[in-house]
Amino acid sequence: MLSSPRLHETLYFRNPAGTILYHSAGYVRLSWNASSPQSAEVMGLYEHALTLLQRTAATKILSHHGQRQSLSPELQQALTQDWIPRAVRQAGLSYCAIVEGENPVQRLSVQAIVAQSATAPVFKRFRTLEEADLWLKTL
16 A cells, blocks of 8 residues: 655745655655745755755655746756756755646746756656655665
């Protein structure tokens, strides 16, 4: 019998952009809000995620997009040119499971980020939280 991934999580941080949780299977989950947060709030969420990766020695992220709005080109560049390389270098980020959102424009912005990421991690996209959770647990 499968259990919900949410049963094994601990809240770490929350802001208007979303929530960061630590899963007992050893990964960090970003759960995004449907609102249109400020760039500083989005980057703040990512910085707290990096801190949690470092504190727990986790090397995997599950990013649950839900109804998250698409990221601006500036935020996409900040992720691909700065945050992702730092997360790989400073925390050993190796895997990122993405539960795709409902917004087609948002899915295109995610595809652009994945395509522009010159370094690890390995990205894999999923339709459900349960599928993404199962994949991360096999690594």
